[in-house]
Amino acid sequence: MNSFLTFRRALRCLGFLVALFPLGLQAQNGGTVSGKLQDQSNNQPLPFANVVLLKTQDSSFVAGAQTSENGAFAVEKVATGTYLLRATVVGYQPFRKTVALTATAPSIQLGTLRVAPSAVQLKGVVVQGEKAAVVDNLDKKVINVSKDLNSTGGTAVDVLQNVPSVSVDQSGQVSLRGTPNVTIYVDGKPAPSTFRLDQLPASRIENVEVITNPSARYSAAGSGGVINITLKKQQKDGWNGQAVANVGTQDKYNTSLNLNRKAGKLNFFGSYDGSDNRWHGAGDLHQVATVGNSTTRTDQDSRNVSHNSYHGGRVGLDYDLTDNQKLTVAADLSRNKGWERENLTTLLTRNNDAPLALRNLGYDDEQQRELDLSTDYRRTWAGQKGRELTANVTYVDVDVDVTVGQRVLDGPIEYPKQERQQKYDVGLSLLMGQVDYVHPLGEKSHLDVGLKTENLFTNGGVEYLLQDADAATFTRQDAFSYNYRYERNVHAGYATYQAEVGKWNYQGGLRAEYTNLTGNVVPSFGNFNQHFLNVFPSATVARTLAGDQRVQLSYSRRLNRPDFMQFLALPIYSDQRNYRIGNPNIRPEYVNAFELGHQVSLGQMSLTSTLFWRQTNQSLQSIREIDTAATRLSGQPDFITRTSYRNFGQTNNYGAELSITQPVAKWWKITASGSFFRNELTSFSGDGRNRANYTGTARLMNTFNPTKTLDVQLTSNYRGAVITAQGRMASVYSTDVALRQRLFNDKAALTLRLSDIFNTKRQYTELYSEGLTANFHNKRETRVGYLGFTYYFGNSKPAKKIEQGPKSGGGGFGG
Numbered sequence: 001m002n003s004f005l006t007f008r009r010a011l012r013c014l015g016f017l018v019a020l021f022p023l024g025l026q027a028q029n030g031g032t033v034s035g036k037l038q039d040q041s042n043n044q045p046l047p048f049a050n051v052v053l054l055k056t057q058d059s060s061f062v063a064g065a066q067t068s069e070n071g072a073f074a075v076e077k078v079a080t081g082t083y084l085l086r087a088t089v090v091g092y093q094p095f096r097k098t099v100a101l102t103a104t105a106p107s108i109q110l111g112t113l114r115v116a117p118s119a120v121q122l123k124g125v126v127v128q129g130e131k132a133a134v135v136d137n138l139d140k141k142v143i144n145v146s147k148d149l150n151s152t153g154g155t156a157v158d159v160l161q162n163v164p165s166v167s168v169d170q171s172g173q174v175s176l177r178g179t180p181n182v183t184i185y186v187d188g189k190p191a192p193s194t195f196r197l198d199q200l201p202a203s204r205i206e207n208v209e210v211i212t213n214p215s216a217r218y219s220a221a222g223s224g225g226v227i228n229i230t231l232k233k234q235q236k237d238g239w240n241g242q243a244v245a246n247v248g249t250q251d252k253y254n255t256s257l258n259l260n261r262k263a264g265k266l267n268f269f270g271s272y273d274g275s276d277n278r279w280h281g282a283g284d285l286h287q288v289a290t291v292g293n294s295t296t297r298t299d300q301d302s303r304n305v306s307h308n309s310y311h312g313g314r315v316g317l318d319y320d321l322t323d324n325q326k327l328t329v330a331a332d333l334s335r336n337k338g339w340e341r342e343n344l345t346t347l348l349t350r351n352n353d354a355p356l357a358l359r360n361l362g363y364d365d366e367q368q369r370e371l372d373l374s375t376d377y378r379r380t381w382a383g384q385k386g387r388e389l390t391a392n393v394t395y396v397d398v399d400v401d402v403t404v405g406q407r408v409l410d411g412p413i414e415y416p417k418q419e420r421q422q423k424y425d426v427g428l429s430l431l432m433g434q435v436d437y438v439h440p441l442g443e444k445s446h447l448d449v450g451l452k453t454e455n456l457f458t459n460g461g462v463e464y465l466l467q468d469a470d471a472a473t474f475t476r477q478d479a480f481s482y483n484y485r486y487e488r489n490v491h492a493g494y495a496t497y498q499a500e501v502g503k504w505n506y507q508g509g510l511r512a513e514y515t516n517l518t519g520n521v522v523p524s525f526g527n528f529n530q531h532f533l534n535v536f537p538s539a540t541v542a543r544t545l546a547g548d549q550r551v552q553l554s555y556s557r558r559l560n561r562p563d564f565m566q567f568l569a570l571p572i573y574s575d576q577r578n579y580r581i582g583n584p585n586i587r588p589e590y591v592n593a594f595e596l597g598h599q600v601s602l603g604q605m606s607l608t609s610t611l612f613w614r615q616t617n618q619s620l621q622s623i624r625e626i627d628t629a630a631t632r633l634s635g636q637p638d639f640i641t642r643t644s645y646r647n648f649g650q651t652n653n654y655g656a657e658l659s660i661t662q663p664v665a666k667w668w669k670i671t672a673s674g675s676f677f678r679n680e681l682t683s684f685s686g687d688g689r690n691r692a693n694y695t696g697t698a699r700l701m702n703t704f705n706p707t708k709t710l711d712v713q714l715t716s717n718y719r720g721a722v723i724t725a726q727g728r729m730a731s732v733y734s735t736d737v738a739l740r741q742r743l744f745n746d747k748a749a750l751t752l753r754l755s756d757i758f759n760t761k762r763q764y765t766e767l768y769s770e771g772l773t774a775n776f777h778n779k780r781e782t783r784v785g786y787l788g789f790t791y792y793f794g795n796s797k798p799a800k801k802i803e804q805g806p807k808s809g810g811g812g813f814g815g
Contacts, residue, residue, distance in 0.1 A: 030077035031106030033099055037071045037087055040114040045071030049089035049115075050601065052548065056082050056098070061503075061546045076443055077500075080106060088548075088601070092117050141165070141210040149713045149738030151202040152751045153246035153254060153786030156229060159202050162736075163210055164659055164673035164699055166227070167719045169732075169763065172197055176212060176224040177612065178653065178679045178695065178722060181560040181589075183222025186229050189374075190219055190454070192396045192430050199310055199336055201273045203244045203256040206232045212612070213538075213554045213595045216494045216509030217436075217448060220536040223560040223591035223616065233269050234260030235318065240794035246751075249785045251278040259793070267318040269330075275310045280781045287774040289639045291631050296639055297349040308338035325379045332372040340364040359410040365403045372396050386440040396430040404573070419467040421474060422573055426460040445499035448509075452492045458564055459485040462572070480571070486519035486564040496538070505542040505552075510535060515561065519584075521569050528567070528584035534559065548601040553594075560589045560620060566645045579627075580643040587647055589620045605662045612677075613654040618647045619682045621725035625769045641772070648682035651690060667705045674698040679722055693728070695720035709742040730764035734782065749790045756782040 033053065037046040051073045052064040062083060067073045080101045087095040093116045099108055143163050145151060151158040161168050167175045174182045174197070184191045209228040211218070218226055234240045241259035246252075254275035261268045285300040316330030342362040349355040374394040381387040405421040436450040464480035467473075496509030512535050520527040536559070542552035565572075568582040597610040627642040655677020663669045676696040697719050704712040718733040738753040761782040767774040 030079055031101045031108070032074055032076045033078055033083075033085065033101070033108055033110065034072070034074040035110030036112050037067050037073065037089070037095070038112055038114050039092075040116045043114075045069070046089050046092070046115060047071060049073075049087055049092075050548065051075060051085065051087045053078060053083040053085055053099075056084055061544065061548070064544065064548075085110075087113065087115060089115065140212070143208040143210070145202060145205045145207055149711065149740050149751060149753060150715050150736045150755070152738060152740075152753045152788050153248055153252070154202045154755075156197040156200040156202065156205060158755070159205055159208060160197065160227070161717065162699075162701075162715060163208060163227075165210060165212065165657065165675060165697070167697060168197075169729075174227065176210070176227070177655065177657070177675055178677055178697075179224030179614065181222060182224040183219065183226050184229065185226060187231055188228060189392065189394055189432065189434075190221070192398065192428065192456075198308075199312075199334070200229070201254060201256055201275060201310075203254075204231050204258075204271060204273055206230045212610075213556050213593050214558070215507060215540065215556065216496050216511035216536060216538040217450065219452070219492070220511055220513055220534070220558050221561050223558050223589060223593075223614075231314075232258050232271070233316075234258060235262060235267055235269075236260065236795045237262050238794050242790055242792045244788060244790045246786050246788035248277070248787075250280065250781070251276075252784065252786070253277070265320040268315075269317070270315040271313065273310070273312045275308070277308050279306045279308075280304070281306075281779060283776065283778040285774065285776055287772070289626055289641075290771040291626060291628050291639055295351055297347075299347045299349075300344055302342050302344045304340060304342035306338065306340035308336065310334065310336045324382055326377070328374075328376040328378075330372075330374050332370070334368075334370050336366075336368045338364075338366050356412050356415065357410075358408060358415065361407045361409055363403075363405050363407075366400070367402075368398065368400045370396065370398045384440060386438060386446055388438045389436070391435045392433070394430075394432045396428075398426075398428040400424070400426040400428075402426075419471075419474075420573075421463075421465040423463045423465065424460065424572075425462075426458065428456070428458040430457075431455045442499075444501075445497070448494075448496045448498070450494050452490075454488075454490045454492075456488045456564075457486070459483075462570060464573075482570055483522045484519065484568050484570050486568060487517070488564070489516045490514070503544045505540070505544075507538075507540040509538045511538075512536075517567065519564065519568060530587075532588075534590075550599045552597045552599075554597075555595075556593050558591045558593060560591070562586055562588065562620060562645065566620075577639065578641050578643070583645045586620060586645050587618050589616055589618045589647065591616050605660065608659045610657040611655075612657065613652070616651045616653070617649075619649060619651050620645060620647055621681065623725060623769070624767060624772070626772050649690070651680040651682055652678075653680055654678055655696070669703045671701040671703070672699070681723055681725055691723055693721070693723045695722050711740045711742075713738045724765070724767075727766040727768050729766075732761055732763065734758070734761040747792055749792075751786070751788040751790070753786045753788075755784050755786075759783040 037049050037051070038044065039046060045067075047067055047069045049067040049071070050064065051067065053062040053075055055062055063075050063078055065073045065075045078101060080103055082098065082100045085097045085099050095113060095115045097110070097113070099110070101108060141164060143159075145159055148159065148162055150162050157168050157172060160166050160174060165177055167178075169175075173180055174184070176182045184195060184197070186195070207230050209226075209230070211226040211228070214222075214226045239259070239261050241257065244256045246254050254273070254277070256271065256273045258271045259269065281304045283302045283304075285298065285302075287298040289296050289298075312332065312334030314330060314332045316328060319327045321327055340363065344358075344360040344362060346358040346360065347355045348358065372394065374392065377391045379389040402424040403421060404424075405419060407419040408415065408417040411417065432452070432454045434450065434452040436448065438446055438448050440446045461483040462481060464477045465474035466477050468475055490513060492511060492513040494509060494511035496507060498505070498507040500506075512533065514531070514533045516531040518527070518529045536557045538554070538556040540552060540554040542550060544550050564582075566582050566586065567584055569584055571579045571581045573579040592615045594613045595610055596612075597608065599606075599608045622643055622645050624641055624643045627640045630640040630642075655675055657673070657675040659673040661669065661671045674697060676694070678692055678694050680690050680692040682690050698717070700716045702714040704714075706712065714735070714737050716733070716735045719731060721731045722729050734756040735758060736753070736755045737757060738751065740749055740751045742749050759782065762777065762779040765776040765778075767776070
């Protein structure tokens with residue numbers, strides 16, 4: 001009943017939002033110039049090309065558009081007169097044509113325009129153009145994964161590490177312009193909280209969209225922005241697909257198969273992904289803690305090995321109900337099984353006593369099963385261009401079983417050697433529903449409205465077990481064992497209005513979200529209940545300038561909603577000396593984000609620059625400190641640390657970002673991107689003094705095409721040192737190289753990749769707290785060689801050339 005009442009509130013809010021926007025806009029006078037661009041050599045459509053109209057007198061800019069996936073374009077609201085039409089796309093010769101609009105013929109259909117590739121003969125080598133790997137618009141970046149060789153044999157983590165503006169640390173945490181709170185979408189829908197990037201093979205990904213300042217159309221969650229991962233789904237006629245097999249150094253194997261069969265109104269699609277990988281790592285810890293008058297120093301070295309096996313499948317179908325209606329149903333089932341073993345050598349020194357030497361074995365066994373079911377519906381109207389209705393229902397069911405333990409292999413007689421275990425049993429279900437409607441209010445304006453509901457429920461238990469004296473059995477420790485329940489319901493509605501007037505584009509939106517959180521931890525932490533209603537405005541203004549230029553200013557309000565593990569007061573021990581616990585009193589953090597961007601194309605060079613500023617209120621941070629009470633009760637020479645979460649004050653982060661692409665030769669292209677920003681965090685001591693540093697990221701990619709069928713990529717990445725709530729993380733840098741040789745008349749491809757050539761990728765962390773200082777060093781296996789083979793079925797083929805944009809996009813907004 002309460003959920004129904006809250007949903008009614010969201011509906012009322014939506015009605016209020018819609019009332020804020022005009023219900024109509026008078027169409028301006030003017031004609032249309034339309035047509036379709038194709039490759040002159042193979043009659044393939046040319047998507048993402050820029051088409052502009054210039055005045056014949058002075059070549060000044062009049063209007064422009066970008067071709068769609070099928071190469072079609074339409075330049076609208078053009079006054080009568082004579083113009084020069086110019087079409088440009090990377091890797092092709094510029095196309096020019098004179099067009100005339102008159103009072104009797106105010107619109108013109110040019111039909112198919114064939115564009116010649118920028119082909120040059122070099123010792124028998126022909127280099128041809130194709131769709132860019134990075135399409136860099138002001139509002140979002142689109143990365144076409146099939147053109148990125150540096151993710152071959154890898155996972156979504158490898159894909160995102162090669163995305164401009166994005167950083168991924170060794171624990172898999174994603175940051176966007178230094179902000180870690182990023183919302184991950186899969187096929188346009190928010191990923192469940194159990195989603196892991198390292199379990200999604202790169203071979204399943206079609207492209208990645210990075211949206212740094214999303215509009216009100218997107219969920220407000222994710223203060224850093226939105227990353228949308230689009231999975232592959234073949235839709236070509238007949239049988240089509242590709243099979244991939246990769247083998248990596250030190251026992252790494254993965255394979256995938258993607259197929260579709262389209263006949264008439266039905267398109268059946270399916271895929272399988274499997275991987276079996278073993279990883280090695282090492283680390284050390286140097287820590288000093290003071291409790292009362294006692295100081296303990298910990299020096300620890302670790303060596304670990306982990307193994308992970310994954311099997312996942314997807315089946316589904318598209319059915320064209322009518323020419324304007326499509327229904328899609330799909331099911332995904334995956335199973336993941338992994339383990340990790342870590343050998344630790346520790347020296348504990350209390351005050352001036354002789355050090356105690358310990359040898360421990362830590363272990364982690366995990367199994368996860370996930371089922372995803374989704375249904376999508378789409379309707380368009382033939383007589384009303386741009387009018388569209390879409391609906392989606394998604395259900396996710398996840399079961400996770402984890403056992404974490406530690407055994408003392410060697411140590412002083414007085415030190416307890418009983419093995420300890422924690423067993424986690426987690427069940428999670430997520431039900432989401434969404435309806436979106438776009439209604440045109442003229443030739444160049446439209447109103448978007450939508451409703452969404454998201455209901456997440458999870459429950460489970462944690463058992464703490466202690467080895468008995470006979471070493472054969474374990475006894476449950478009731479004082480440290482818990483059961484939990486958590487439920488989150490989010491109901492939302494939004495409305496956005498977009499219009500184009502001359503050289504100006506406008507978009508404004510408002511989103512309302514009602515959130516209700518309930519949960520408890522039994523036996524000792526009781527119940528908690530939070531509910532809040534928030535409004536999130538967004539606005540964008542853009543102007544097209546002379547000389548293929550565009551400038552854009554945008555604003556949005558967003559939030560970072562804590563997940564259930566941050567809320568629940570559920571102690572989770574990584575070992576007998578360190579545990580993590582949630583805080584039911586924390587609140588979401590809220591972000592005001594501003595961006596000012598400029599984009600220009602100068603011949604074959606494309607340059608995009610952005611200034612950004614983010615203000616965060618109720619900043620949410622994790623804090624590690626000594627649990628003095630638990631340390632005294634343990635009676636051991638070491639100490640116990642606790643990691644939890646708190647809200648602190650306000651922070652301001654601002655900086656600049658630059659992205660440029662420049663052909664050096666017909667066979668060599670350079671793409672460079674970088675950012676420089678001020679990273680600010682609130683003081684964990686609560687004294688109002690914030691900490692800040694200046695840092696940045698850089699990425700340089702060289703793309704070579706030495707022969708007609710050979711592609712080479714050399715990529716270097718750098719992330720500067722960043723501060724944390726209680727310390728700092730040192731800079732990280734690496735270089736990757738990859739090659740691809742196309743075979744058998746483009747029916748197959750052989751790839752070779754070496755990641756982190758110089759083995760420089762490692763993580764250094766410094767931590768400071770009251771009575772506690774620590775230095776961590778972690779080195780995972782990052783220098784890995786992969787050899788892969790891909791075979792293409794039907795009409796599927798490898799890209800003929802890897803164009804590493806960023807390529808300039810055209811008008812419009814990503815939200």
